[in-house]
Amino acid sequence: MDWLETGLQALAETGPSALKAEALARRLKTTKGSFYWHFDDIPAYHAALLELWETRVTAALDIALERGATATSKLRATAQMVAECADDMTAEPAIRAWARDHASARATLARVDAQRLDLIGRLLSDIGIANPEMARIIYATSIGIADLSEDHPGRNTAAIGSLVDLVLALR
Numbered sequence: 435m436d437w438l439e440t441g442l443q444a445l446a447e448t449g450p451s452a453l454k455a456e457a458l459a460r461r462l463k464t465t466k467g468s469f470y471w472h473f474d475d476i477p478a479y480h481a482a483l484l485e486l487w488e489t490r491v492t493a494a495l496d497i498a499l500e501r502g503a504t505a506t507s508k509l510r511a512t513a514q515m516v517a518e519c520a521d522d523m524t525a526e527p528a529i530r531a532w533a534r535d536h537a538s539a540r541a542t543l544a545r546v547d548a549q550r551l552d553l554i555g556r557l558l559s560d561i562g563i564a565n566p567e568m569a570r571i572i573y574a575t576s577i578g579i580a581d582l583s584e585d586h587p588g589r590n591t592a593a594i595g596s597l598v599d600l601v602l603a604l605r
Contacts, residue, residue: 437462437472441483446525450532453480477538484542487529491519491546495553505560509572510598512557516550516576517594527580547573563605572597 440461444452452458455469455476462468473479498515502508520526533539555569575597579590 437469437479438483438486441479442487442525445483445528445532449528450536453483455479480536480538484529484538487525488542488546491526492549494519495550499553505557506602509554509557509561509602510595512550512553513572513576513594513598514591516573517579517591520577520580526577530577558601561602561605563601568601572601 437458440458441453444458444461452461453476455466459466459469469479473482494515495512498511499508501511529539529543533543551569551573554573555566558564558568558572572594576594579594582590584590
């Protein structure tokens with residue numbers, strides 16, 4: 435496991451306080467000097483960590499779009515992919531919490547949110563739904579549903595699919 439993977443795991447498990455050179459070195463069973471061999475300082479490490487997360491969640495959107503052949507199926511897959519990402523798969527809940535107090539995390543999250551909202555809005559528009567609030571409703575629900583416990587895997591993802599179906603039925 436490398437420094438960035440360890441950082442995402444530590445962030446998800448412990449929060450931003452775990453993103454310190456010494457704490458990360460202990461997790462990796464190496465020295466703090468090794469950290470500084472790879473990164474100039476903690477802000478540089480944070481920037482690399484946020485870039486990795488942003489790259490991964492952006493790639494997840496591309497995968498979601500490939501799942502669907504029509505705007506409707508792409509919308510459903512996109513909303514479900516956001517829900518899956520928000521379900522701790524990529525440390526998203528921890529990134530969101532960190533963004534409350536960390537300017538770089540906030541800026542990264544704002545870019546990700548804007549990209550996802552834009553995509554959902556465009557897909558809705560392609561289907562004939564022009565109300566921009568629908569994109570926000572689907573997106574917010576996709577993010578927030580991760581906080582609901584699941585009594586069986588996939589239940590939250592299926593619920594997001596049902597929300598998309600409901601929105602589509604309103605047109």
